[in-house]
Amino acid sequence: MAVASNKPNWAPKNPAIYGVIDIATFAPLGCASYMAYKYGGGLENNTTKVALAFYGGSIICAFLTMPLVKRRNYLCLFRNTLIMHLTGAGAAIAFFKINQKAGLLMVPYVLWTGFYTFLTYSMSKTNTSEASERSTL
Structure with a gap:
């Protein structure tokens, strides 16, 4: 029997x-x-x-997110989204140093992955603690 996942109250x-936000x-x-490739002089x-x-x-981590969501492995999902956020932030900073517009285009992605990392952290704490409570009953 599948158990529903709990999201924080503040989560949509x-x-x-x-x-929609992902797109x-x-x-x-x-x-x-x-732009980073072009203005950065190529490889x-x-x-x-x-x-x-x-x-x-960051893109590889984004592709790995869906299988982790389907498995409901929230701790692994949190770790994946944390890596996705940090590599996205690193890319944004590096892109900005190459071309400011390229770096600024990354800002919505970095903000969204930051939110998503916080969401998955909250879900890993909530669902892990509830799973442990169920297993001890």
Whole structure:
């Protein structure tokens, strides 16, 4: 029997909200990475390589999020979103050093992944403590 996951009271309840915000924050990422590549001198420049490595790491973590959500492994999901947020922030800073517009295009993504990291942290604490309480009963 599947047990429902508990979200914090402050979290949006409608899953469509997350989808809309995901699309709005992911949409500018391609443009930002292109600008960093173009104005950073391509892959011959080490600064550009580092910036795009941060970006790639963040995107990989974003793709890994859905299987973790389906498994309801909230501690692993929190760790994944924390890495996604930190690599996204690293990419934004590195992009900004290459091209200010590229860095600014990353800001909504960094803010959203920060919120999402806080949400998954809260869910990992709530659902882990409730799972331990159920197992001890």
